[in-house]
Amino acid sequence: MATRTDHDAHLRRAIALASSAREHGNHPFGSLLVDATGVVLLEAENTVVTERDATGHAELNLVRRASALHDFDTLSFCTLYTSTEPCAMCTGAIYWSGIGQVVYALGGDQLAAIVGDVDGTGMLALSCREVLARGDRPVAVDGPHLFTEAAAAHDGFWA
Numbered sequence: 001m002a003t004r005t006d007h008d009a010h011l012r013r014a015i016a017l018a019s020s021a022r023e024h025g026n027h028p029f030g031s032l033l034v035d036a037t038g039v040v041l042l043e044a045e046n047t048v049v050t051e052r053d054a055t056g057h058a059e060l061n062l063v064r065r066a067s068a069l070h071d072f073d074t075l076s077f078c079t080l081y082t083s084t085e086p087c088a089m090c091t092g093a094i095y096w097s098g099i100g101q102v103v104y105a106l107g108g109d110q111l112a113a114i115v116g117d118v119d120g121t122g123m124l125a126l127s128c129r130e131v132l133a134r135g136d137r138p139v140a141v142d143g144p145h146l147f148t149e150a151a152a153a154h155d156g157f158w159a
Contacts, residue, residue: 010081018083018153021045028153031082059090072098091131104143105150
């Protein structure tokens with residue numbers, strides 16, 4: 001069982017990946033997949049801008065790769081750590097992949113307060129807990145955590 005210290009270390013890595021995504025010209029979001037023993041299996045950044053793909057969210061990029069490399073049963077013992085609460089699209093992918101736990105830093109409502117509707121396309125305000133509550137198998141959710149550190153990856157980005 002992961003400790004709070006383990007969670008914080010993995011969340012800090014996800015936040016670092018978010019900063020890296022920003023440096024690469026993308027939106028500041030990052031995630032990683034950790035197995036039951038604490039080994040990091042995969043890392044992913046947001047690629048929406050550089051890949052010109054609206055679905056290139058860090059979590060979805062990670063789930064695609066994880067599903068290609070690992071079976072459902074293996075993923076059920078894994079934790080996805082992410083810099084920001086997964087959106088409804090990414091949460092659906094997490095659910096269908098079999099990943100057993102999600103731990104996030106910045107909450108979706110906290111992100112909305114930072115971002116607003118900068119490009120006029122609107123926001124889909126649906127928490128990952130709401131999406132997962134509709135499934136027929138449990139997926140544990142833990143967050144938000146490390147608000148100040150997670151919010152820093154967005155400083156000045158959305159202005």
